Amino acid sequence: MQLDFGLTALGEKFHMEWRYDGPNPRDVVRHWGEFVGHDEAGREDLRRLDEDVRLLLASPLSDDEIHALWRVAAMFYPAYPVNGQEPPRGRVWLAEIAAELRPFVEESADGAPVAGVIPDAERSAVIALAGRLTPRAELPLEPLPASTVIAAVERCATLVSAALAFRFLLRAYSAYNSPVPATSWAAFEELNSSFGYGEFMLATIEYLRAE
Incomplete structure (x- = not known):
């Protein structure tokens, strides 16, 4: 893992001109999944993203805490309505990411990842x-x-x-x-x-x- 990956790397998609990649935040995730999801390396990138998402979804962190983490990764994620809709936050946003990844990521038989013992x-x-x-x-x-x-x-x-x-x-x-x-x-x-x-x-x- 030489480069950043997962949810923190997804944040880079929300640059100043992110709407060239999709009119809404969810579209950005979908288009990226479609772009990289057809080869093994790309599917591995999506799997790592899915793991981050499911780990946070299953965590005891509050929606505000999840949003704070996401916002430092995605500095230009909108704080205002986009096409008349408020941008999703916290677990709602993570669930939307997970839904867009579903066509490209095999569902694990083990269910959601569990946080292990942290040294x-x-x-x-x-x-x-x-x-x-x-x-x-x-x-x-x-x-x-x-x-x-x-x-x-x-x-x-x-x-x-x-x-x-x-x-x-x-x-x-x-x-x-x-x-x-x-x-x-x-x-x-x-x-x-x-x-x-x-x-x-x-x-x-x-x-x-x-x-």
Whole structure:
């Protein structure tokens, strides 16, 4: 997994001109699924996305916490009505993503993925890095206090998956343009290796490294 994947990578589809990919948020997911879902590599990408979605759907996180995580991954997801409809939030949005993925992802006989035991060291390290986030910018369109996102990342690391929380944390640092001092960068590298992610996963925050 050299590059970002899953729900955090889907957020990249919601760039400033996302409506060229579909008039509504759900259309963006559908068109991407249709584009990549016809070969094995693309179906694996969709399977990983589906796993993230189902993990959060089954989690104890609130809709507001899920929305906060999603918004740092998808900075230009609309905060206003699109074609007369309010954009879906929280579990409603995740359920819509899951519905669009259904034609391309085989349903697991095991049902929804279950959050495993989260090692204390990994959970603590993610939470520590979340606490060091120092916002220098606001999210576009729908400002969310950094404290709200930090709390959601910490809850995700504690109750759902430290590895998934780590990917959202990378997006949060980028969304809030938070500097990454050398000590934090070393901690990011250690966690990135621990989760089995490749070096390019950290490209999300490379430009924020402080000397």
